[in-house]
Amino acid sequence: MDLGIDLGTTHTVVASADRGNFPVMSFPDQDGDSHDHIPSLTALVDGELVHGFAAAEALSQGHPGIRSVKRALASPSVTFSTPVHIGETTLPIGELLASYLGHVAGQIRLNGIQGQLRAVIGVPAHAHTGQRFVTMEAFKAAGFAVLGMMNEPSAAGLEYSLRQSRTLNSRRTRVIIYDLGGGTFDASLVDLSGTTGEVIDSVGLNDLGGDDFDQVLAGLVAGRVNGPLPGQDALLEVCRLAKEGVRPQSRNVLVDLPDQTVRIPVADFETACQPLVDRSLAVMEPLSRLLQCDPAASDIAGIDMVGGGTALPLVSRRIRSLFGRRVHRSPSPTGSTAIGLAIAADPTSPHSVRDRLSRGFGVFRETNWGQQVAFDVLADQSLRLDSPVTITRRYRSRHNVGVYRFVEFSRTDADGTPRGDLTPFAQIVVPLDAALQDAAGRAVDASQVRAVENGHQVQESYIIDPSGMVSATITDIDTGWAVTTTMGRDRPVVSN
């Protein structure tokens, strides 16, 4: 069975590819009621991990648990073995995720699905390489055959191209996907002319989502209640429910605490949330510039609002006030990413989207006999990812040890200097001296660097696969010694 799986911060949604249809799967909760998602939750009960609806119940009973594995994954330095703590227990994040995904696989099987589970999986457009790697490995460890990994907004764009094809015409072919989820915000400009879409640009924030609106509401509640409040998790949970109950005509947000109902005027809640919506609009700035300011004259067919966070009336009002009638809200805002992933998984579907690298990467290296540090951009957002891209460079080293500090960045200036958030994601120290290489296994460190007269010939080779993961191989051509690092993996693989 070919599937699209959207591992969300709050909801995991699964769609299947079924003879040209892409239904969202239903999953039963503890009472047997059906939902179109599995809560992305894990709890620890009597030393055992429980997931999904069972975890939601366990958390409400006060068992320890973890609410947002995906937020922990967004840490730039994440690897498969990054520890996470649940109550007294500590385990590697990759294992925790694999265990959760094993539960998801079991629930999919309960839908009567047999045979291999083949899936296209989603990641936030701005996911670091480490997050992509750990997510992919955890899906594999849970028994899925991973057909591909796609940026979430690109998948939502694919779903739009099927659902709203009538808004597209020869002049208007571009769509902005505004995806406000539980923990992340992504916006992408996608060109959907023909059956192959193309992502033009993509921006986002890994730390903005519906959860933050719950926090704001919890702050307002705390300011108004005299006396004890429930614990933080329980308070956030009642605030989430209250927020989800807000309708366009609502005057008050009603927050049910154990012994009272707190009324917060919607106007106060919206004023307090304004900076969150403004943050999303501020990061969209580069896309809006691509719209060339005049929405009437632009070639934008629509603004597609997806993600549960866009259900908040404040959010849709703001977007509509800026972009007018071209704003569309998906009939299943929390399902469109999974549906798009299922379309991508369907071998018979004529529709596809070509992605671009959403984070550039480059390397700092010492130059001028170690006197200065130079930065080389190896790939930036203009790189198209339809098939693996290899970048190779050769030169003669001027040192006995090569020190490569890889970083990811979100944008570059016109002159190619990285700007915006710059995240170190790996450092490789490579001996370029036969004597040091013989001692392989023993660590070489940057303090052993010396300038040499006639250094070895070096080849750097980078492979960026269509899911945006990078592997780097540094080879000492003179001795054949090589080291390979997949960004996000714990330890480099050495070969000779």
Ligand SMILES: Nc1ncnc2c1ncn2[C@@H]1O[C@H](COP(=O)(O)OP(=O)(O)OP(=O)(O)O)[C@@H](O)[C@H]1O
């Ligand atoms: N009716 C509603 N009104 C306001 N917010 C809502 C409503 N329904 C859902 N949400 C919010 O939407 C968010 C979840 O959205 P969604 O399911 O799209 O996120 P996700 O895919 O799990 O997360 P992400 O994409 O960030 O990883 C939660 O913060 C939830 O409270």
Ligand SMILES: [Mg+2]
């Ligand atoms: Mg989502």
